[in-house]
Amino acid sequence: MAERRGKGAGEARSDPRGKSGMLRVKMVLLGSSGVGKSSLALRFSKDDFKDSAPTVGCAYLTQLVCLHDATLRFEIWDTAGQEKYHSVTPLYYRGAQAALIVYDISNRESFMRAQLWLKELEKQYVPGETVVGLVANKSDLSSSRQVSLQEGRSLAENKGLLFMETSAKSGNQVSELLLDIAHRVKLSSREDKGLAEWREADCVDMHREGRPRPLSSCCLTIGL
Amino acid sequence: MEADVHNTNAPVENGSLAPVDRLRHERSDSPTPGLVEGTEPGAGQDSAMFVHAQSFEDLTADDGEQEQELSEEGTDGTLETQEQESGESRDGGGESGEAQDTQAEEEQEDEEAQSSGGRDKEEDVTSEAWRRHRKHVFVLSEAGKPIYSRYGTEEALSSTMGVMMALVSFVEAEKNVIRSIHAEDYKVVFLRKSPLVLVGVSRTRQSERELTRELLYIYYQIISLLTLTQLNHIFQHKQNYDLRRLLAGSEHLTDNLLRLLDRDPGLLLSAVTCLPLPSSSRDVISSSLQAAKAKSLVFSILLAGNRLVTLVRKKDQFLHHMDLHLLFNLVGSSSSFREGEGWTPICLPKFNTAGFFHAHISYLEPASDLCLILVSTDREDFFNLSDCKRRFLERLRRRSAYQALQEALRTPSYSVSQVGIAELRHFVYKSKSSGLYTSPEIPIPYQSEEEQERLMGLYQYLHSCMHHPTRPLRSIYRCGERENLLAWVTSGFELYLCFSPLGTKEQAMAAISKLLKWIRKEEDRLFILSPQTY
Numbered sequence: 001m002a003e004r005r006g007k008g009a010g011e012a013r014s015d016p017r018g019k020s021g022m023l024r025v026k027m028v029l030l031g032s033s034g035v036g037k038s039s040l041a042l043r044f045s046k047d048d049f050k051d052s053a054p055t056v057g058c059a060y061l062t063q064l065v066c067l068h069d070a071t072l073r074f075e076i077w078d079t080a081g082q083e084k085y086h087s088v089t090p091l092y093y094r095g096a097q098a099a100l101i102v103y104d105i106s107n108r109e110s111f112m113r114a115q116l117w118l119k120e121l122e123k124q125y126v127p128g129e130t131v132v133g134l135v136a137n138k139s140d141l142s143s144s145r146q147v148s149l150q151e152g153r154s155l156a157e158n159k160g161l162l163f164m165e166t167s168a169k170s171g172n173q174v175s176e177l178l179l180d181i182a183h184r185v186k187l188s189s190r191e192d193k194g195l196a197e198w199r200e201a202d203c204v205d206m207h208r209e210g211r212p213r214p215l216s217s218c219c220l221t222i223g224l
Numbered sequence: 225m226e227a228d229v230h231n232t233n234a235p236v237e238n239g240s241l242a243p244v245d246r247l248r249h250e251r252s253d254s255p256t257p258g259l260v261e262g263t264e265p266g267a268g269q270d271s272a273m274f275v276h277a278q279s280f281e282d283l284t285a286d287d288g289e290q291e292q293e294l295s296e297e298g299t300d301g302t303l304e305t306q307e308q309e310s311g312e313s314r315d316g317g318g319e320s321g322e323a324q325d326t327q328a329e330e331e332q333e334d335e336e337a338q339s340s341g342g343r344d345k346e347e348d349v350t351s352e353a354w355r356r357h358r359k360h361v362f363v364l365s366e367a368g369k370p371i372y373s374r375y376g377t378e379e380a381l382s383s384t385m386g387v388m389m390a391l392v393s394f395v396e397a398e399k400n401v402i403r404s405i406h407a408e409d410y411k412v413v414f415l416r417k418s419p420l421v422l423v424g425v426s427r428t429r430q431s432e433r434e435l436t437r438e439l440l441y442i443y444y445q446i447i448s449l450l451t452l453t454q455l456n457h458i459f460q461h462k463q464n465y466d467l468r469r470l471l472a473g474s475e476h477l478t479d480n481l482l483r484l485l486d487r488d489p490g491l492l493l494s495a496v497t498c499l500p501l502p503s504s505s506r507d508v509i510s511s512s513l514q515a516a517k518a519k520s521l522v523f524s525i526l527l528a529g530n531r532l533v534t535l536v537r538k539k540d541q542f543l544h545h546m547d548l549h550l551l552f553n554l555v556g557s558s559s560s561f562r563e564g565e566g567w568t569p570i571c572l573p574k575f576n577t578a579g580f581f582h583a584h585i586s587y588l589e590p591a592s593d594l595c596l597i598l599v600s601t602d603r604e605d606f607f608n609l610s611d612c613k614r615r616f617l618e619r620l621r622r623r624s625a626y627q628a629l630q631e632a633l634r635t636p637s638y639s640v641s642q643v644g645i646a647e648l649r650h651f652v653y654k655s656k657s658s659g660l661y662t663s664p665e666i667p668i669p670y671q672s673e674e675e676q677e678r679l680m681g682l683y684q685y686l687h688s689c690m691h692h693p694t695r696p697l698r699s700i701y702r703c704g705e706r707e708n709l710l711a712w713v714t715s716g717f718e719l720y721l722c723f724s725p726l727g728t729k730e731q732a733m734a735a736i737s738k739l740l741k742w743i744r745k746e747e748d749r750l751f752i753l754s755p756q757t758y
Binding site: 038042046053058059060061076080081085 | 557560563565603610
């Protein structure tokens, strides 16, 4: 854990080149309105916090995370929690290597919604292919807590998800969360390396999204 | 008007109709107030950028049939429908009537600071302060379910909205349509846009017609989030659906739009203002934007705050002002585009009420006011458009025009003193053929929020006189205690001037041609004269 902390998200930005190339990681943030998805995304990418208006549609941010043997380029899709945008949300979690389902510990309803999101997501992914995290946000509001730490944790354990209680406002545990995901994505990508046919599918997938990007030359498209 | 006429009056999807090319290619050298459209200062040279309309009436033609009928100002307590039942009008009047003894006209509204996106919905709807708001707006479903209220929570107002729906239904049962109720200082305006009903309660001096137009904006705001097709679909399946579920998180867009309607002359005039910029720089920016195209792109729009820098459109596709204003409002009221690249479905209702476009919205640089909106037809095209933006920015940065643009951002407006007309405080000039307007910065006496809204109120008043449905005027001069006003409308332009109260009518009349000459001299900078297409 100490090693992880030392390579916090903020620091990672300064070193764009990993030793073994760069992994591109599509990560999507899901959850009901007002749980702090955009604030988490802002912490991830700029280590900043601002009061924000509800997200319109979807926001796209990127962040580099350096692990000791690789650099991951997180492409973060911060979706709007509002119901009217739900019809387009599958666009964003399709083909994602990581998905974070976020709820607000001071809002029971958001925890229930998180479980619905999980069900929705389970329809789309093959377990083990996507790193799914359950994020209990707003830990700074523990005085008005409505969802206990244990409840969140046991849900995550049952489903085999990564679990973390964070505060996007204070920044508590946010970079740890990102590093944890980075490690797991890295790990699962390594496991998949032998499976050539999967990689191929992923390459096509990347191509479909058609992106001549400056970084693409050094990108090793290893998928899951 | 027949009772059911407005129901058959589906939104005209004329967004893709090419404008009638009536632009004159010869630009006259010394403009005179008799100018025809297409040669007035600020008129575009080749083709228009926007959906072309000959008049304000065309631009708001959606409820045109209704407007034709709005002939006479109602007297106090008169319910303005075709065949009147006076007993009922008292009911309607009484609703707002209890608050009418408050006459402090200029009182500061206790409007919360909206910049953070928070809104104070907890307001007590039985309080005097709530009643005193200058303009209320309510949106409800045909089942009488509350959808939106500008002030106070919808729950607290459900019975009030029930009464509103009862009024609408009661009059409709008689094969008639309720349009407005006039009670002392108050106007209650109804706009029926199935499956929604919009109600405005105002004690401003705006005409009923202006208020109806504002409600229409709110209606389109809702459509832009959902599309009319979806909206109809929802209510066909479940008449008593609570639409707030779908609009949750978007109330601030409507709040902000209402604030723009109170303050932005562009929404009043159906026009857009530009960032003053040398035309050579603007052309370079336009061509850079033009070069960064993609197959699915329909419109590329570069904004600086609420000013247009340039707009490139697909050939034969035209944007409507209302749609552009809705985009302005979306960008202006959402902070999220600053942090990353936004990607959102949006319906441009004047273009097509049935489907979504997908807009890529991003600021060119984190701290910059320059916001690029790329409107695409393909919802999977995010990375393509993101690349368009990158290419545009790369190309632009290599050019000196980028410095000129940064320079221009530092002075996004100009002072009226540059015009050099004594006693002239402020003006708004709209070129009809280009759909663009120019206006100097708000001068000192009007800089406070209330004063700015008061000035806008005066322009609104002039505007409603000029565009009166039965007695439209060509010009009006009005002396007031605090300022003198002059409005002048020709087939080519609309001009609204505000003078100090010391000015004379002769000075004001002389100011028109002087001002037009100045605008002609500056038109390269103030207007977009050569709009681009892909």
